[in-house]
Amino acid sequence: MQTKNGDYNVRQSNLYIILYAIGLTVVCAGLLAFASQALKPRQDANVELERKANILSTVITLEEGADIEKIYNERIREIVIDFNGNVVDKKPTDINLGFEYKKDPKDRLLPVFEVRSASDPDKIENAVLPVFGFGLWNTIAGNVALESDFNTIKGVNYSHVGETPGLGARIVSSEIQDRYKGKQIFEGDNIVSVDMQKGEGMDYSKDAHKVDGMSGATLTAKGVNNMLREYFRCYENYIKKNRTSNQQASL
Amino acid sequence: MSTEVAEVVEKKSEPLFSKKNRKLITNPLDIDNPVTVQVLGICSALAVTTQMKPAFVMAIALTVVTASSNFIISIMRNSIPGRIRIIVQLAVVSLWVIMVDQLLKAYVYDVWKQLSVFIGLIITNCIVMGRLEAYAMGNKPGPSLLDGLGNGFGYGLILLIVAFFRELLGGGSIFGFKVFEAMGLNYTGNGLMLLPAGACVIVGVVIWVQRSINGYRESH
Numbered sequence: 001m002q003t004k005n006g007d008y009n010v011r012q013s014n015l016y017i018i019l020y021a022i023g024l025t026v027v028c029a030g031l032l033a034f035a036s037q038a039l040k041p042r043q044d045a046n047v048e049l050e051r052k053a054n055i056l057s058t059v060i061t062l063e064e065g066a067d068i069e070k071i072y073n074e075r076i077r078e079i080v081i082d083f084n085g086n087v088v089d090k091k092p093t094d095i096n097l098g099f100e101y102k103k104d105p106k107d108r109l110l111p112v113f114e115v116r117s118a119s120d121p122d123k124i125e126n127a128v129l130p131v132f133g134f135g136l137w138n139t140i141a142g143n144v145a146l147e148s149d150f151n152t153i154k155g156v157n158y159s160h161v162g163e164t165p166g167l168g169a170r171i172v173s174s175e176i177q178d179r180y181k182g183k184q185i186f187e188g189d190n191i192v193s194v195d196m197q198k199g200e201g202m203d204y205s206k207d208a209h210k211v212d213g214m215s216g217a218t219l220t221a222k223g224v225n226n227m228l229r230e231y232f233r234c235y236e237n238y239i240k241k242n243r244t245s246n247q248q249a250s251l
Numbered sequence: 252m253s254t255e256v257a258e259v260v261e262k263k264s265e266p267l268f269s270k271k272n273r274k275l276i277t278n279p280l281d282i283d284n285p286v287t288v289q290v291l292g293i294c295s296a297l298a299v300t301t302q303m304k305p306a307f308v309m310a311i312a313l314t315v316v317t318a319s320s321n322f323i324i325s326i327m328r329n330s331i332p333g334r335i336r337i338i339v340q341l342a343v344v345s346l347w348v349i350m351v352d353q354l355l356k357a358y359v360y361d362v363w364k365q366l367s368v369f370i371g372l373i374i375t376n377c378i379v380m381g382r383l384e385a386y387a388m389g390n391k392p393g394p395s396l397l398d399g400l401g402n403g404f405g406y407g408l409i410l411l412i413v414a415f416f417r418e419l420l421g422g423g424s425i426f427g428f429k430v431f432e433a434m435g436l437n438y439t440g441n442g443l444m445l446l447p448a449g450a451c452v453i454v455g456v457v458i459w460v461q462r463s464i465n466g467y468r469e470s471h
Contacts, residue, residue, distance in 0.1 A: 031346060
């Protein structure tokens with residue numbers, strides 16, 4: 001191919017373009033692979049620490065700089081249960097919530113993190129139940145901690161992949177999560193879950209099953225509500241089993 | 252004779268912070284602002300400005316991506332085949348975007364989570380591609396780097412102004428600090444400010460103020 005001046009321009013040849021594209025791709029891919037490999041241990045450590053911190057933060061107020069690893073190992077007993085509430089011989093780290101979510105609720109394996117009392121390791125103080133569902137843009141997940149009565153919510157904690165920052169993404173803020181504290185999931189002997197309402201700024205302190213909504217994020221709130229309802233149903237047998245045994249113990 | 256002298260002066264290498272090059276940094280802050288004058292990057296300016304912190308990190312991330320892509324593309328500019336130049340630019344931009352994304356994930360995990368999809372979307376930010384096409388393809392690496400920094404700052408400035416008003420009026424806080432509570436006032440957040448429409452209003456007001464200061468007139 002020739003330019004106006006008549007000189008041959010190597011930059012216009014097909015071979016040059018193809019070689020250039022291949023070279024660029026190889027260099028970029030190499031750099032990215034290197035960066036990904038070099039940063040992976042740090043990123044994985046972040047994810048694992050976040051998982052433990054998320055579970056703990058539902059029941060304990062974590063102070064800045066607290067040794068999450070140590071507290072977690074002392075207080076948490078990890079178990080996996082099936083739909084009937086029986087313990088299965090598996091570890092929660094083997095369970096992929098997103099993968100289990102695709103199964104029929106009756107076939108799901110469910111991780112439970114039982115919080116042991118600091119003085120008496122046999123006593124269950126709280127049970128932390130991981131939940132999973134869909135928000136507006138992508139998946140959301142969370143941990144719900146129940147008091148030893150297996151009815152009152154001790155605390156919740158949500159995480160999300162891609163909710164809108166400032167709107168739906170507020171589910172990760174303690175301001176929103178604190179609204180769930182003290183709410184109850186049982187009405188009589190039935191689980192009715194807890195519903196986030198539409199609109200913000202209302203007072204639901206008298207209603208045990210309603211929490212104030214998030215302005216501008218009604219669809220994310222709906223996702224959260226569905227997630228809770230669905231997972232309370234999955235955990236129902238486990239919850240009821242412990243509820244009755246705890247009630248008998250207290251009698 | 253006089254033209255010859257002028258040419259010789261032209262050929263001398265220019266110091267990096269000459270008057271002309273300093274303008275590369277200062278112009279995008281005001282009279283050539285990428286957001287309010289060129290109206291580029293509006294999409295993310297609406298999306299990440301509900302709070303100051305994500306806006307701040309986004310501004311830094313975009314500045315890093317624009318400046319380093321400008322620099323690299325400028326070094327490569329004489330070897331890039333014209334027919335595939337856009338895709339080459341895109342490859343370089345996405346390389347930097349993924350780098351920034353990975354670094355944030357490894358070192359500031361909570362901020363990375365907050366910005367979520369918007370880091371990845373820097374690739375589609377018109378400012379980045381715009382500067383590569385308009386400046387880096389035809390200028391030396393040094394000035395290109397400055398041009399990238401300048402435009403990143405110009406974008407960041409608007410982002411922070413918008414985020415300041417949105418967070419203050421929408422949530423009553425600045426960088427998460429509850430301003431009105433600290434002053435002992437009871438402030439109910441304005442929900443409109445948290446919606447993209449609130450950002451549109453504020454960007455509009457910023458453009459209005461800027462134009463009336465600069466005496467800008469629409470040319471027909």
